[in-house]
Amino acid sequence: MRNPSSSLEDRIPARAGVGLKAEHYRTIIDTLPDVGFFEVHAENYMGAGGPPHRYLSAIRERYPLSLHGVGLSIGADRPLDEDHIARLRDMRRRYTPGLFSEHLAWSSHDVGFLNDLLPLPYTVETLKRVVEHIDQIQTALGCEMLLENPSTYVAFAESAYTETDFIAEVARRTGCGLLLDVNNVFVASTNQQWNPVAYIEGYPLARVKEIHLAGNTRQEDEEARPLLIDSHDRPVEDAVWHLYELTARLIGPVPTLIEWxxxxxxxxxxxxxxxxxxxxxxxxxxxxxRHAVAR
Incomplete structure (x- = not known):
């Protein structure tokens, strides 16, 4: 399926936004801070009502929203959860977010749902499965989906594509957009000894319609090598800011989210x-x- 576009009135401005947290509901409503948009995790608002929806409705009246999913398990070797897709569709109809995104990962299995976003082998078989799932999601939701690059800690020996080539091929076959998580680039590149600058320069930047920035936790592996955890619990570090500067020079202003x-x-x-x-x-x-993003 080729991507249907969000309506003009619902588009996210090319500004910085913040992930919406319950701790800040009252501050936002009372002070109306000057931020470009708020992003919410879809799974936090899949109930029918209650205080979270009252606050989100009030904030949506004043700000554009981006909807970020963490539970579709796009890479899983099993059918997508139709009930989950239906709840996402209801969320989109209720709040008309300007962007919808999900992760290139899997988290579901026959015995249940895992509380992690797990990596995929970049093979022909995986490519076919991910493309089919994204086509299904875009058709069901009636909108373009943005696919987010993962933070990874291991790589699969059977991978036949580099990560950037795999993501580029998914986008080419599905027409989906991309969410470039710059912290994920830095985390994965550190853990797997990639060059993060080469990763960004080799990424299909013309497809990027949102950027994420976040903090990470620094540890060491059993061989005393740096091991970064995508923890989202602290400020963005300087190395990630520098990669963001590079990205901004290459593609220009793009909606950019602070994840915490x-x-x-x-x-x-x-x-x-x-x-x-x-x-x-x-x-x-x-x-x-150099890589102007299609609007």
Whole structure:
């Protein structure tokens, strides 16, 4: 299926946004901070009603929303959950988000649902399965899906594609857009000894319609090599900011989200991170980016 586009009135502006957390509901409604958009995890709002929906409805009246899924298990070797897709469709109809995204990962199995986003082997078989699942999702939801690059800690020996080539082929075959998580690039590149600059320069940047930035936790593996965990519990580190500067120079302003999902700080800390992202986004804007994003 070729991607249906979001309506013009629902599009996310090329500004910095913040992940919406319950800790900040009242601050946002009472002070109306100057941020470009909010992003919500779809699975947190799949109930029929209650306070979360009341707050989200009030915030949606004032801000555009991006909808981010974590539970579709796009790479799983099993059929997608039709009930989950139906709940996503209801969310889209209710809140008309400008963007919808999901992960290149799997988390479901015959015996249940795993609380992790697990990596995939980049093989012809996996490619076929992921393409079929994305086609199914885009058809069912009636919108373009953005596919997010994963944070990984291991690689599969049987992979026949590089990660960037695999993602590019998925996008080519499905017409989906891409969400480039710059922290995931840095985490995976550190853990697997890739060159993060080469990764970004080799990425299908013209398909990128949203960027994520987040913090990570630094550990060591059993051989005392750096091991980064995609923890989303602290500020964006300098190396990730530098990669974001490179990305901004290559593609120009793109909606950029600050992800902070654990140990959530007071609102001013998140607002400061968003302001820094927006400053970098526009300071590094070129008159003609090398990889202009289709709008």
């Amino acid at each position: 999902d654990a140990d959530v700080p007071a609102w001013p800390t998140l607002a400061h991170e968003a302001e820094r992202a927006e400053t970098i986004m526009f300071a590094n804007r070129l008159e003609t980016p």
